[in-house]
Amino acid sequence: MRRQITAADDYARDVLKLPIHQRFNDLGISGRKLRNVSHGALGAFLTQIRSGAITPGSVLIVESLNRLTRSEPLDAFDLLREIIRAGIEVVTLHDQKRYNTASMREIASLIQALVLMCNSWQESENKSFWCADAWAKKREAAAKLRRPITRAIPTWLSVTGVKQQAGRLDWSDAKFTVIEERAALIRDIYKKRAQGCGIHSITSWLNKQNIPSWNTNKQNNSNRWNHIYICKILHTRTVLGEFQPCKLNTGRYSTPIAAGDPIPNYFPRIVPDDLWLAAQYFNGKPKQHPGRPSLALSAGLAIDPDGAPMYLGHHSKNQRYLATSFSFRHENKTIWRWQLAHLEQCLLLIVQKINWQKALSNPDDEPQLLKLRGQLGEIAQQEQTIKTRLQHAAKILLTDLGALNDEIKTQAVALTSQQALLSEKHRETIHKINQLEVSTKPPLEITKFSLEDFQKNNLTPEVREQxxxxxxxxxxxxxxxxxGNIPGFPTNAIRIKAASHASGTSGRLPKPEERIFGAIRLLTVSNQDLIFWVTYPAIITKNQVPVILATYGEDSFLKK
Structure with missing residues (x-):
């Protein structure tokens, strides 16, 4: 990165004769599927272009076009075209090429850009395929040879016997070794759970005993145990020696899914079956706390401005807050908090404001849905045909026609295999249809929850879960x-409006450092970005509800 920064500074100073105003760094964020647009600094750069914060005539300096994106060529070209059409010139340092409205009228520049984008995408696709193939072979080796395939293993185990030959690691003699001290501690944790101890009680016991945690998180240097890790230990079947191979569903940042069946006796077993089952009895019975809400309405979806998850906690005797997870707190990390009762009022207010049918709709979904339903009908017909043929084969076999039986049996086996494949295809098609129907059907149920229910304390645990x-x-x-501050969105007018509202409700002007408004940003399942700026608890009295000060999103997504 230092090389790129130095080269950009030199080019801006010596060639453009312009100062550097802003730097955008997407460290560790892939540009293969435009994640740097949805989650990275490139997205903030585009937002500033759209809002007018970055004006026409500005210059974007990148090392090469593949530093901008490695997505599919058409998506990459649309991205470059949007930047250029906004009056921004793109300069690539490795070939000193300048892309602007004038140069893109030349067919040579246009073709060069497309060729570079195609090469970048193809290189990324090849690496993805090679890595996926290598991991598939590793998983096969794990199932056959029962030996380690990576150093990412449970924290109560270590790997020995790994040799380094010719600059590469040789895993042929690798094996797992149990760290007995840690295995004994896990058995103690399971015994306490089997006796009915709660997860928080077990966590508190470990911390009071001053037992250092097995922390592997480089961002968090704390030696304290947390209830999330204890919960994972008490639910995993790894302690029984079972290994579930996984793979990424759709890419580097997707949720892992199971890749094949679990492999028994892969790891050394450290907990007996009867103790594990006794702990699962209590794992299946979560403790309820009468007199207070047991489920936050934010549904576990809340993250702070830095992308860290936010969990429920106490900040004072009378107030509950969503706060930055302990696992992500470190010396230079801002700890964000939002009062729970206020956030829930805001969410109930916001769900009434959104036109969900418009916000979730996708014009491409309806034709795709019709196509899948047609395919489902064809599959059903094929299944019925195979079923009829199998019944006919069974009748022939019952008549005992001698030599003909062998041929009929062979056909029956082939038909059974076809039937299994069609059943799997049937399930996959049904799954795809269900996913599309979520976005094409108007979700009217969410709008039946109102702020009045919250004020009347009608939100029971069952209603909250719904x-x-x-x-x-x-x-x-x-x-x-x-x-209330979101990069790329000016908030001066919103602050003035919030201050005016504060003086009208509380009878006083807010202090300069006082938080008088916040922002709630929603990302829908159809990737629509909606933002709501709301009044903050400091300017709300007991008899008043939050006020939506401003919104961001397409007008059709919001109710008038």
Missing amino acids: FRRQLRNLLKKITLYPD
Whole structure:
């Protein structure tokens, strides 16, 4: 990165004769599927272009076009075209090429850009295929040879016997070794759980005993145990020696899914079956706390401005907050908090404001849905044909026709295999149809939850769980900005409006450092970005509800 920064500074100073105003760094974020647009600094750069914060005539300096994106050529070209059409010139340092509205009228520049984008995407695709193939072979070796395939193993085990030959690691003699001290501690944890101890009680016991945690998180140097890790230990079947190979579903940042069946006796067993089953009895019975809400309406989707998850906690005797997870707190990390009751009022207010049918709709979904339903009909017909042929084969076999039986049996086996393949295809098609129907059907159920229910304390645990489940079907994440400041979005006018509202409700002007408004950013399952700026608790009295100060998103997504 230092090389790129130095080269950009030299070019801006010596060639452009312009100063550097901003730097955008997407460290560790892939540009293969435009993740740097949805989650990275490139997305912030585009937002500033659209809002007018970056004006026409500006210059974007990159080392090469593949530093901008490695996505599919058409998507990459659309991205470059949007930047150039906004009046921004793109300069690539490795070939001193300048892309602007004038140069892109030349067919040579246009073809060169497309060729570079195609090569970048193809290189990324090849690496992805090679890596996936290498890991598939590793998983096969793990199932056959029962030996380690990576150093990413449970924290109570170590790997020995790995040799280095000719600059490469040789795993042929590798084996797992149990760290007995840690294995004994895990058995103690399971014994306490089997006796009915809660997860938080076990966590507190470990911390009071001053037993250092097995922390492998480089961002968090704390030696304290947390209940999330204890919960994982108490639910995993790895302690029984079982290994579930996984693979990434759709890419580097997707959720891992199972790749094949679990492999028994892969790891050394450290917990007996009867003790594990006794702990699972209590794992299946979560403790309820009468007199207070047991489920936050944010549905576990909330993250702070830095992307760290936010969990429920106490910040004072009378107030509950969503706060940055302990696992992500470190010396230079801002700890963000949002009062829970206020956030829940805001969410109930916001769900009434959104036109969900418009926000979740995709014009390409309906034709795709019709096509899948047609395919489902064809599969059903094929299944019925195979079923009829199998019944006919069974009747022939019952008549005992001698030599003809062998041929009929062979056909029956082939038909059975075809039937299994069609059943799998049937399930996959049904799954795809269900996914599309979520976005094509208007989710009217979410709008039945109102702010009046919250004020009347009608939100029972069952109702809360229903709201959470529906919210998770509609949203990918909820980003909370307690200070109201979102990069690329000017908030001076919103602050003035919030201050005016504060003086009208509380009878006083807010202090300069006082937080008087916050921002709630929703990302829907159809990747629509919606932002709501709301009044903050400091300017709300007990008898008043939050006020939506401003919104961002397409007008059709919001109700008038």
